Amino acid sequence: MTTLSVSGLNVWFSTEDGPLHALKDVTFDIPERRIVGIVGESGCGKSTLINAILGLLADNGEIRNGEILFEGQSDLTKLTRREMQDLRGPRISTVFQDPMGALNPVLSVGEQMINIQYRSGQSKAEKAARAIEMLKLVRIPDADSALNRYPHQFSGGMKQRIAIAMSLMMEPALLIADEPTTALDATLEVATIELLQDLQEQIGCSVMFISHHLGVIAELCQDVVVMYAGEVVERGTVRDVFHDPRHPYTRRLLECDPARQTERTRVLPTIPGEIPDLRHRPEGCVFAPRCLERHPGCDMAQSERMVAPGHAARCNLVDQSAAEGESA
Amino acid sequence: MLNYAVKRLGLAVAIVSVAMFLLFCMIYLVPGDPASVALGPRATDAMKEALRVKMGLDQPIWVQFWNFFSGAWTGDLGQEVLSGRPVLDVVLEQLPFTLALIAGGITWSVAIGIPLGCWAAINRGSFADRLVGILSVAVIAVPSFVIAIYALLIFSVSLRWLPAIGAGEPGHLGDQIVHLILPSLAVGLGWVGYIARMVRASMLEVLEASHIRTARAFGLPENMITYRYALTIAILPTITLLGVGIGQMLSSAVFAEIVFARPGVGKLVYDAILTRNFPVVTGAVLVTTVIFVLLNLVADLIVGALDPRVRSSF
Structure with a gap:
C-alpha cells in the first residue's frame, strides 16, 4: 500500500504582482515503509509541498487541483481543518x-x-x-x-x-523530515541519520526526507524525487536516478555535488542562471533557459515520460537519450 | 530562581542608593535656605539659626549626606516642618491610597489591553484590528487629567453612577472600590493603548516563529497555541514595559488624586510643595522611588518566572 500518493498537485499563491504557480502537476508516491528523498535547490517548492501536505499553506496559498491521497483513502486536499488537525501529529508528523x-x-x-x-x-x-x-x-x-x-x-x-x-x-504512518540535518555539523549529521534509520525500522513508518545533500539522500533513501521550480523533473529509485539520470537538471545537479568531484578544482561547478520567476512560467520546459541540451522541442509543454518501470523524467529527450544511453 | 531573585534585589538596593544620592544633590542645589523658607519672612536670624542647627544644615556637606543616607536606610526621613511628625509616618499613611490607585490602573490596562492586543493580532488586517489600532493611539494621546475630568463629568456629574470625590468610607471595602473606579481608569486608560499595541506586535512576531509552526504541525488546538505557546512569550516584553510604566502611572496619579480629591502620595506632594514643606517632598519622592524600584523588581521576577532563558542568564 502507498502511504502517500500525490498526483497532479497544483498550488498557486496570490501575490501583489499577480498569481504565482508554486507547484505544477506534482506527482509522486511514498510507498509503505520506504524512505523517499525530495531533492532540489532552494526555492524549488519543497516547503510549499510540505505545507500543502500538512494543510498549513499560508492564507494566500491555494490548491487548485490534484489530490494527496493518504493511506489510500483520505484525500488531504478535501479534508476539513478539523480532520486535518487530527491527522497532524498522530498520523503525519514533521521534523x-x-x-x-x-x-x-x-x-x-x-x-x-x-x-x-x-x-x-x-x-x-x-x-x-x-x-x-x-x-x-x-x-x-x-x-x-x-x-x-x-x-x-x-x-x-x-x-x-x-x-x-x-x-x-x-x-505516525508518515514522517516528514524537512532538512533535519542541515543545521547540524557533519559528525552529528551522520549520527542523526543513523538514528532516523533505526527508528524508522522500529516504528515501520514511511519517511519523506527533504534535503539538498545528495550524499545523505543516497545513503538513507530508497526512492528519490528531484524537484525544480515547483515541478517534479525526475523520480525513481535512488539507484536508477543517481546511476542513470535522464533529466538534464538531475545530471547537472549530480555533477555539482562536491562529493563527486574527482579532480581538485579551484571553482566548484554550478548551474548558471536562476530559477525562473514563477509568476511567469515559461510555456515549455521550465529548465530550458538553463539547459545545455536545449532544442526547439523544449518550447512545448513537457509531460512526464517513463524511462523504465518506476523511473520517470519530465524531458522530451528521454526516449532518444534512452537509446543513446545504451550505446554510450 | 532564588539566585536570580537575590541578584535582582542587590541591583535594586544599588539603584535606590543612586536615587538617594541624586535626591540629596538636588535638595542641596535648590536655591534658598530651607530654614528661612520654612519659617517665613518674619523669622529672626536667631530662630533661623536654631532651626538650621536642628535640621543639621550647619554640618559639613559630607556629614549631611551621611546623615541623610544612613537616616533614609533606617527609615528616618526627618520631621515634617510644622507638626514635627516623622515624615515616613506621614507618607506611609497616604501610600495605600496611591498603591490602590496604581493597582487599579494596572488592572484596567492588563484586563483590557492584553485581550484586545491578542484579538487584534489573531484577526490581523481586519476591520477590528484597525479599530483597535486607532483607539490605542487615541487613548495614548489623551493626557490622564483630561480623561479624569471627562470621566468625572460624564459618570459622576451627568449620569451620577459613580462618586466624584474622596476615597470612600474607611474600612468599607466595597465603597472604597467604587471610589477607585474612575480615578484608576484615568490612570490606566492610556496604558490600555500601550499594552494593546505591544501585545499585538509581539504576538504577531511570536506567531511567525518556527516553534509555532512545529506546534501546528503536531495538530495542537489553536487555543492552546495562542494562549499557552504564543501569549506566554508575547507577554514578556509587556510585563517589562508595565514595570517601567508604573513610573508614569505614579505621575498620572498626582493628577487623578487632585481631580478626584483623593488622599494619596501625589496629593501629599502637591500640598507639600504649595506649603514649602520640603522634608515631606523629599520623603515622599524617596518612598515613591523605592516603590517604583520594587515594582520593577516584581516585574523582572515575573519575567524570570515565566522565561527560563532569563532565569538561567543570571
Missing part, C-alpha cells in the same frame, strides 16, 4: 530544519511532549512515561530529568533528537 527554533523556548520539554499527546486519553503520568521512553530511545542522557528542562539547556544536536523523539512518539 523541521531548525532545531534551535523548533521547540518552544518557555515551555519545558516535558510539557511540550505531554501536550502533543493531548488526544491519547491517557493520564499525565502515562504521557510522561511515554515521553521518557522516547527520549531514551533517541539517547538523551538522563531522560527523566530532561523532561523538566527547557530547550535552551540542550545542545543543537540534542534538540534535534528531542524533535525527532516528539515526532515519532505517536508512531
